[in-house]
Amino acid sequence: MWTHFQHGADIGVRGVGETLERAFEEAAVALTAVIVEPAEVHCRETVEVQCEAPDRELLLADWLNALVYEMATRHMLFCRFKVEFQGARLHGSACGEAVDIARHQPAVEVKGATYTELEVREERPGKWRAQCVVDV
Template sequence: MPRYHFISKLFWKALRKNFEHTADIGIEIESPTLSEAFQEVSLSFSEIITGGSLPEVLTSKEVFLESNNLDSLLVDFLSYLIVLFDTDDFIAGSAKLEISKKNSFQLAGKLVGETYNQDKHGYGVEIKAISYHQLLVQEGPPAHLRVILDL
């Protein structure tokens, strides 16, 4: 059964939903802006790894990515989160991201979180890759993201 996460800022900020998909798991985000949707997808990513908890905000990582389209930008961003987890054991508990379009789409900002500790954070599943299958990025408003993660 899907879990719904309501994040309140004044009246409504975002709705996040994780859904099961065979040996994969999906993330679906609806948010007022595309930047906020990308922020929310980073939190869902962390919750999937930990089994539902978010880490404290102790250390930060700068992020800057560039892509020709929004689909690739989302896949690149989530792939970057996999690299941070696999190489630095870093999981994000908060994100401040901005997406802009010049000649290409750019994502810039900061991820704040901490080093993953299974005893402290718990364990859900390992995310191995990001799938383009059923990938959806709509700028909105409201912005809508849908992505399937290979476990």
């Protein structure tokens, strides 16, 4: 499950899942949903992403910022994500396609994930939450 939450002129993205990995994956879907309806993006090409950070919160920001970078430099949108952790490292993949302005009709451009309301925690056994505010 993913959701947005309001934050001034920017927007919060939140991923919720039964595992930490799933929460990070859902936060990535929420990131895509800021731009376009994720269901409108087809999984045609997979991009590998790797990040490393000293804690989970910084790792979430790095993960989302790596996805923003990949979207910007490859002119792509992503709809499906996979995350695996190995200690302080995140190995992830994002599947998507080239942006088609007419079909996708992107709403905004995400500039990056911020540290505002950055939080990664296990709310209860089997329910993780990963969130932050993204600059649009």
